Amino acid sequence: MTMQAEAPSARFQATPRAVPTEAEIEAKARARLKARRALVITLRIAILVGVLGIWELGAQTGFIDPFFFASPSGIAEQIWVWMTEGTSQGSLWVQILVTLEETVLGFFIGAAGGIVCGIVLGRNKLLADVFSIYIKVANSIPRVVLGSIFIIALGLGMASKVALAVVMVFFVVFANAFQGVREADRAMIANAQILGASPFQITTSVIIPSAMSWILASLHVSFGFALVGAVVGEFLGAKQGVGLLIATAQGAFNANGVFAAMIILAVLALAMEFLITLVENRLVKWRPVPYSEQN
Amino acid sequence: MSLQSIAAARPPLMPAAALAPAIELDNVTRRFLTPDGKSMTALRDFTMTVDRGEFACVVGPTGCGKSTTLNLVTGLARPSAGEVRVMGEPVSGIHKDVGFVFQADALFPWRSVLDNVAAGPLYRGLSKAAAYGKARDWIARVGLSRFEKHYPHQLSGGMRKRVALAQTFINEPKILLMDEPFSALDVQTRTNMQDELLDLWSGSGASVVFVTHDLEEAVALADKVYVLTAGPATVKSVYHIDLPRPRVMAEIRYDTAFVEKCRTIWDDLREEVQIGQQRTLDTGH
Numbered sequence: 001m002t003m004q005a006e007a008p009s010a011r012f013q014a015t016p017r018a019v020p021t022e023a024e025i026e027a028k029a030r031a032r033l034k035a036r037r038a039l040v041i042t043l044r045i046a047i048l049v050g051v052l053g054i055w056e057l058g059a060q061t062g063f064i065d066p067f068f069f070a071s072p073s074g075i076a077e078q079i080w081v082w083m084t085e086g087t088s089q090g091s092l093w094v095q096i097l098v099t100l101e102e103t104v105l106g107f108f109i110g111a112a113g114g115i116v117c118g119i120v121l122g123r124n125k126l127l128a129d130v131f132s133i134y135i136k137v138a139n140s141i142p143r144v145v146l147g148s149i150f151i152i153a154l155g156l157g158m159a160s161k162v163a164l165a166v167v168m169v170f171f172v173v174f175a176n177a178f179q180g181v182r183e184a185d186r187a188m189i190a191n192a193q194i195l196g197a198s199p200f201q202i203t204t205s206v207i208i209p210s211a212m213s214w215i216l217a218s219l220h221v222s223f224g225f226a227l228v229g230a231v232v233g234e235f236l237g238a239k240q241g242v243g244l245l246i247a248t249a250q251g252a253f254n255a256n257g258v259f260a261a262m263i264i265l266a267v268l269a270l271a272m273e274f275l276i277t278l279v280e281n282r283l284v285k286w287r288p289v290p291y292s293e294q295n
Numbered sequence: 296m297s298l299q300s301i302a303a304a305r306p307p308l309m310p311a312a313a314l315a316p317a318i319e320l321d322n323v324t325r326r327f328l329t330p331d332g333k334s335m336t337a338l339r340d341f342t343m344t345v346d347r348g349e350f351a352c353v354v355g356p357t358g359c360g361k362s363t364t365l366n367l368v369t370g371l372a373r374p375s376a377g378e379v380r381v382m383g384e385p386v387s388g389i390h391k392d393v394g395f396v397f398q399a400d401a402l403f404p405w406r407s408v409l410d411n412v413a414a415g416p417l418y419r420g421l422s423k424a425a426a427y428g429k430a431r432d433w434i435a436r437v438g439l440s441r442f443e444k445h446y447p448h449q450l451s452g453g454m455r456k457r458v459a460l461a462q463t464f465i466n467e468p469k470i471l472l473m474d475e476p477f478s479a480l481d482v483q484t485r486t487n488m489q490d491e492l493l494d495l496w497s498g499s500g501a502s503v504v505f506v507t508h509d510l511e512e513a514v515a516l517a518d519k520v521y522v523l524t525a526g527p528a529t530v531k532s533v534y535h536i537d538l539p540r541p542r543v544m545a546e547i548r549y550d551t552a553f554v555e556k557c558r559t560i561w562d563d564l565r566e567e568v569q570i571g572q573q574r575t576l577d578t579g580h
Contacts, residue, residue: 191401193389194369195466196418205414209405286405288448 070255078260088248089240092264099230099242100268102158106165107226114170114222115215118177122211123203128178139175143167144232151237161238165229169222176218180211213287216280223272227265315383317470317502318345318368323377325363336527337363341377343521343530347469350496350503352513354564355523356571361506363528365472368504369393381470391419394468394501396459398475402447408434408458409443415466433461437491453484457491464495471496473505477512489516489544497541510564514538514556515547522564525571534560 020028052072058064059071066074082092089095121128147164154160184207192206234243242261249257325338337360345351355361366372367379370386370393379386381393402411409430416426434440437457447455456476463471473492477485493516496503507513513520520534538552547553 185399185401187397187399187401188403190369190371191395191397192403192414192418193371194393194395195415195462196391197414198418201418205418206403209403212405284405286407286446286448 066255067253068255070259074256075259075263078254078256079263082260087245089244095240095242095245096264096268098158098240099227099234099265102161102230102233102241103165103223103226103268103272105158106162106229107169107223109162110166110169110226111173111219111222113166114173114175114218115177117170118174118179118215119181119203119207119211122178122181123207135171135174139171143171144228147229147233147236150233156237156239161230161233161241161243164233165226168225168229172222172225173215173218176214177211180214181207183214184210212283216276216283219276219280220273223276224269227269231265315380316344317347317349317382318343318504319378319380319383320344320364320367321378321380323367323374323379325360325367325372326375338367339527339529341529345502345504345519347502348500349519350505350517351519351521352505352507352517353521353523354507354510354513354560355528356525356564356568357508358575359523359526359567359571360528361508361523362474365395365474365504365506368470368472369395390470391466392469394463394466394471396463396471396473396476398478400447400455400459402455402458402462404447407444407446408439408450411447411458412461412465415462419466429465430461433465434458436464436495437461451484452480453488456480456484456488460488460492460495464499467499469501471499471501471503473503475507476505478507478509485512486544492516493540493542493544510561511548511557514553514560515542515544520560522560523567525567525574531567532563 055064056072059066059069059074064071086092087095121131144164146167147160150160150163154163188210189202189206192202197205230241231243231246234241235247238244242264246258246261249255249261320341320343323338323341324336325341327335327337329335341364343351343353343364353361353364363372367374368381368386370389381390403414406414409427412433413426413430416429417423421429431440431443434443437460439454439457439461442450442454447458450458459476476492477488480488489512505513505516514536517536520536522531522534523529524531534556536556538547538550538556
């Protein structure tokens with residue numbers, strides 16, 4: 001501690017006259033930033049290696065029972081087997097494709113419905129007052145339970161999973177779109193009105209852009225929800241999909257299989273999150289860049 | 296609803312309308328209903344006339360209802376009693392000849408400077424090419440040609456106000472309403488913006504109602520200053536400011552006639568400010 005505190009003053013005493021130039025200061029600041037970034041990445045990798053290492057070591061020595069809690073090497077092997085030899089339900093890629101299709105379909109239908117309903121209700125006070133109570137009720141129901149209804153009504157195919165994903169996504173997006181419309185700046189709306197905008201023009205050129213940040217924030221969360229909807233739907237009854245892989249692995253006491261499917265789902269979610277961020281950056285490029293990102 | 300249709304059915308009196316003042320508020324009273332169901336009077340028996348091409352300023356104690364007068368002229372608010380006429384015709388809805396500069400930043404943050412200024416003509420159905428041509432013209436007039444592609448958050452407060460002025464003037468309003476437009480600016484920027492405003496206004500022939508709590512700003516800009524009473528607001532007195540134009544803001548404040556005017560009006564206004572403050576302290580809101 002004392003060493004660190006003394007070091008800079010000692011250096012200044014050694015070169016009392018040398019005033020650093022602008023370029024030197026900048027180079028030094030850049031070097032410091034780079035060193036910090038390297039440190040963060042190193043620590044992240046260290047944590048990953050540490051956790052996996054302890055897990056693996058525990059499994060090897062018998063401290064953790066790999067039969068119940070799996071092991072990193074077992075999970076890796078399981079993923080490898082699925083990739084090269086296929087799963088008990090056929091090719092792994094087909095399973096991923098099925099789940100992804102259900103998720104994306106549900107996500108888009110739910111998000112579109114949520115955005116439209118949110119804007120319509122946000123713009124109409126009477127509709128908002130009438131429906132708000134029902135939306136609150138619908139929102140407090142644990143919606144995953146609806147999966148059973150959908151499977152009874154729509155069968156084991158894709159439709160029931162898409163329906164569950166839609167229901168999961170709709171309310172999140174709806175609530176945010178509604179709030180976003182309500183938060184639209186009064187002065188800005190009045191300004192557009194006086195400049196000559198019709199009610200429809202106000203909706204398209206003021207209300208929707210100002211609700212966009214709220215809507216995009218909800219899309220980040222709701223893709224995860226869509227995935228949950230699809231996987232839980234497959235869990236409850238399906239012929240294909242990653243959710244069914246998990247259910248099958250569970251039935252066979254294959255802990256490695258459950259974890260392997262989980263990792264596959266996480267990779268899917270991260271990839272989609274990345275895509276959504278790309279779209280978001282395109283849509284809201286007018287927003288000021290936070291200082292931390294400018295560096 | 297029926298009143299409105301009767302007014303619309305009445306044939307327009309063209310000769311009378313041509314002579315009529317730009318803005319008339321005739322014995323106007325405006326009440327609000329607070330959320331807990333109480334009625335609050337913002338304006339009472341308020342009468343004001345602004346001639347065509349005249350610059351009128353409205354000064355009064357904080358929260359007395361100054362902004363309400365402007366909202367009545369736009370048609371965004373309706374009088375509870377009395378009549379508001381624009382160009383001789385009763386106000387029904389937003390008049391196309393009205394322009395409004397807000398106190399708060401009312402620019403669209405997701406649009407570039409060019410798109411912000413072009414908004415009015417585009418809303419009013421001008422072709423894209425014509426609207427953008429006109430917008431470039433107005434951006435040049437407020438000296439921001441090099442900032443066309445910038446977004447509002449990239450501009451300083453003064454520059455944003457310039458964009459707001461261009462956005463309003465591009466519609467060539469015959470009536471210009473301004474609600475403490477420069478109150479958020481620092482003193483130097485404010486002086487510049489006042490000169491800019493007088494410059495734009497002198498070429499437009501528009502009638503202006505400029506609401507402010509800054510008495511010196513009012514006297515420096517206006518032909519006519521309305522002093523309001525502490526709420527419910529009504530006109531306490533009207534002063535005609537006959538200082539010669541063109542006026543230069545940085546110099547006019549040392550003019551003896553200007554100083555004399557300010558002192559006279561301030562004596563009048565001070566009383567109302569004290570009443571307003573005392574009332575706030577007494578009622579607690």
